[in-house]
Amino acid sequence: MATSNGVNQELAKIFLEMSEFLAMQEAAFKPRAYEKAARAIEELKEDAAEIYQKEGLKGLEKISGVGKGIARRIEEFVKTGRIRDYERFKKEMPVDISGLTSIQGVGPKTIKTLYKKLKIKNVKDLEKAAKAGKLKNLPGFGEKIEQKILQGIEFQAGFHGRMNIGLALPIARKIIDFLKKIPGVSRVEVAGSLRRWQESVGDLDFLVISSKSEAVMTKFTAMPEVEHVYARGQTKTMVRLSGGIDADVRVLPPESFGAALQYFTGSKDHNVELRKIAISKKYKLNEYGLFKSRKLAAGRDEKEIYSKLGLDWMPPELRTASGEIEAARFHRLPDLIGYGDIKGDLQIQTNWTDGANSIEEMAQEAKRLGLEYIAITDHTKSLAITGGSDEKKLLRQMVIIDKINSKLQSANWRTNSKFKILKGAEVNILKDGSLDIKDEVLVKLDVAGAAIHSHFNLSEKEQTERLIKTMSNRHIDIIFHPTGRLLQKREPIKLDFDKVFKTAAETGTMLEINAHPWRLDLNGELVRAAKKYGVRFMINTDAHSAADLAYMEYGIAQARRGWAEKSDIVNTLPLKKLMELFKKPKTGRYL
DNA sequence: GCCGTTTTCGGCCCGACTGTTTTCAGTCG
Numbered sequence: 001m002a003t004s005n006g007v008n009q010e011l012a013k014i015f016l017e018m019s020e021f022l023a024m025q026e027a028a029f030k031p032r033a034y035e036k037a038a039r040a041i042e043e044l045k046e047d048a049a050e051i052y053q054k055e056g057l058k059g060l061e062k063i064s065g066v067g068k069g070i071a072r073r074i075e076e077f078v079k080t081g082r083i084r085d086y087e088r089f090k091k092e093m094p095v096d097i098s099g100l101t102s103i104q105g106v107g108p109k110t111i112k113t114l115y116k117k118l119k120i121k122n123v124k125d126l127e128k129a130a131k132a133g134k135l136k137n138l139p140g141f142g143e144k145i146e147q148k149i150l151q152g153i154e155f156q157a158g159f160h161g162r163m164n165i166g167l168a169l170p171i172a173r174k175i176i177d178f179l180k181k182i183p184g185v186s187r188v189e190v191a192g193s194l195r196r197w198q199e200s201v202g203d204l205d206f207l208v209i210s211s212k213s214e215a216v217m218t219k220f221t222a223m224p225e226v227e228h229v230y231a232r233g234q235t236k237t238m239v240r241l242s243g244g245i246d247a248d249v250r251v252l253p254p255e256s257f258g259a260a261l262q263y264f265t266g267s268k269d270h271n272v273e274l275r276k277i278a279i280s281k282k283y284k285l286n287e288y289g290l291f292k293s294r295k296l297a298a299g300r301d302e303k304e305i306y307s308k309l310g311l312d313w314m315p316p317e318l319r320t321a322s323g324e325i326e327a328a329r330f331h332r333l334p335d336l337i338g339y340g341d342i343k344g345d346l347q348i349q350t351n352w353t354d355g356a357n358s359i360e361e362m363a364q365e366a367k368r369l370g371l372e373y374i375a376i377t378d379h380t381k382s383l384a385i386t387g388g389s390d391e392k393k394l395l396r397q398m399v400i401i402d403k404i405n406s407k408l409q410s411a412n413w414r415t416n417s418k419f420k421i422l423k424g425a426e427v428n429i430l431k432d433g434s435l436d437i438k439d440e441v442l443v444k445l446d447v448a449g450a451a452i453h454s455h456f457n458l459s460e461k462e463q464t465e466r467l468i469k470t471m472s473n474r475h476i477d478i479i480f481h482p483t484g485r486l487l488q489k490r491e492p493i494k495l496d497f498d499k500v501f502k503t504a505a506e507t508g509t510m511l512e513i514n515a516h517p518w519r520l521d522l523n524g525e526l527v528r529a530a531k532k533y534g535v536r537f538m539i540n541t542d543a544h545s546a547a548d549l550a551y552m553e554y555g556i557a558q559a560r561r562g563w564a565e566k567s568d569i570v571n572t573l574p575l576k577k578l579m580e581l582f583k584k585p586k587t588g589r590y591l
Numbered sequence: 592g593c594c595g596t597t598t599t600c601g602g603c604c605c606g607a608c609t610g611t612t613t614t615c616a617g618t619c620g
Contacts, residue, residue, distance in 0.1 A: 022592095029603060033592040067593045105609090107618050142611060354620095384605035385620055396596070431607095453620060454607065 166517025184212035191264035197557035269321035347540035433469030515555025527562025
């Protein structure tokens with residue numbers, strides 16, 4: 001689909017690659033500039049081409065990170081469909097940069113050497129050369145680097161065919177909208193692991209009720225995203241989408257829709273348990289319905305089916321075959337936190353460090369999304385690359401936040417709303433668990449979060465002790481993204497979770513459920529484990545741009561997968577209650 | 592190449608880690 005974002009995405013990709021090419025040439029500051037511009041354009045809400053049509057170069061230069069040079073290249077792209085500088089780079093070195101750099105430990109310099117010496121153009125070439133032992137003899141390479149590259153390739157291949165939920169959900173929503181507009185269609189749902197909000201999904205399953213199945217199949221297979229049609233029938237069609245993910249559409253009769261939704265939502269293990277119960281009650285359960293001696297007993301909606309089996313209906317997030325069926329039988333299912341229950345976002349970066357937008361812009365967007373408060377939590381000084389704050393800069397930012405708040409207050413008064421910006425920080429945890437900001441400044445913050453950004457490879461014992469030391473600081477309210485994992489990219493740090501959760505509960509330190517779709521940290525499983533110790537949580541987006549504030553739902557989903565209720569999540573509290581809580585000493589907060 | 596709560600030119604891109612190597616090169620956050 002040629003949406004307005006298409007141009008922005010293409011430009012972002014080109015500028016990102018140009019930044020890598022420039023890095024190969026050892027250009028001093030240009031790579032960063034291009035990278036920054038690429039990210040700004042990617043996050044842009046309006047179409048860059050449209051901005052240019054309307055306001056010309058001057059309009060483009062208003063984009064932060066875009067100056068005269070890059071604006072001119074955008075102009076060139078809009079006018080001619082290409083950027084000559086980029087094509088020159090590409091001609092000199094025709095390599096798959098984004099593919100190669102996605103392998104951990106492979107950067108621009110490595111790519112250059114690999115191409116010059118071995119003509120390696122893509123991951124496949126690289127894997128072949130590494131397996132043949134050709135890398136270790138290159139200058140600056142050795143046995144270990146060769147092994148590391150092979151491991152990196154393997155690590156990535158392990159995720160083959162599974163797509164991060166943050167990529168899959170927007171695609172699915174677009175297709176749902178598309179299917180709903182087809183004449184004859186009265187209902188569309190996505191089932192499968194996406195409906196269960198699993199962190200990655202293997203394929204997209206769409207279920208449709210339509211009076212004209214032929215029209216659905218024709219339109220579906222003709223979508224521009226469809227790369228290949230595996231099978232096409234009256235009730236079921238399977239395709240591969242250009243994003244590298246498969247999608248199925250099933251057209252169903254209304255009386256079977258609930259049964260199909262249940263069946264295709266899974267999980268598989270959950271369904272096996274359900275079918276066992278059905279058999280014990282002399283039923284047969286399949287995707288067409290719940291049957292008693294060939295007679296349809298239930299199938300129109302899910303609730304009916306669960307009810308006939310003596311179970312309460314449960315949200316898809318819980319269907320993991322880990323005690324939910326037992327709980328449903330005895331009416332002990334948790335009353336999960338709802339997708340609209342969050343009142344504030346307490347981890348937000350701004351352009352004071354590595355965020356894309358200003359404090360005001362983040363506040364505006366948060367307000368628009370219906371939040372009551374946010375906390376500004378920029379990085380601190382030992383994370384130097386982000387321009388992290390030292391004590392002085394933090395204090396300066398606090399003054400600015402006070403000023404913005406008093407401005408907001410008069411605006412709030414006029415619009416009869418309330419919105420407040422809290423002062424916070426994402427304080428960097430040093431190797432020994434101490435912090436890079438002094439206590440006398442931490443105490444002045446409304447919310448002090450701490451996070452690990454280095455020394456990911458310590459032993460379980462060291463890492464656990466490190467985090468325990470941080471949690472023992474009475475000024476640290478919360479640990480952000482506790483395991484530090486990045487999906488498909490970096491493993492979580494090694495921790496003794498029993499000890500960590502116990503300490504978190506004892507010290508009154510909250511743990512974050514980071515909603516960023518590449519983090520989801522803690523994940524549902526760990527939330528559920530931590531909850532047993534009495535740990536309290538916050539769900540935050542870790543937004544680095546205004547658009548990122550929309551990630552909240554991914555975090556709420558993980559909380560729900562972890563059986564979290566509203567009362568477990570501190571930022572469901574209204575501002576006043578939250579501030580009362582923060583005023584108490586940590587250890588007295590949950591008594 | 593971009594930018595200005597250090598403000599229109601001179602900074603920006605630091606620091607740790609790993610793996611190569613005997614003092615450095617490349618990657619990553």
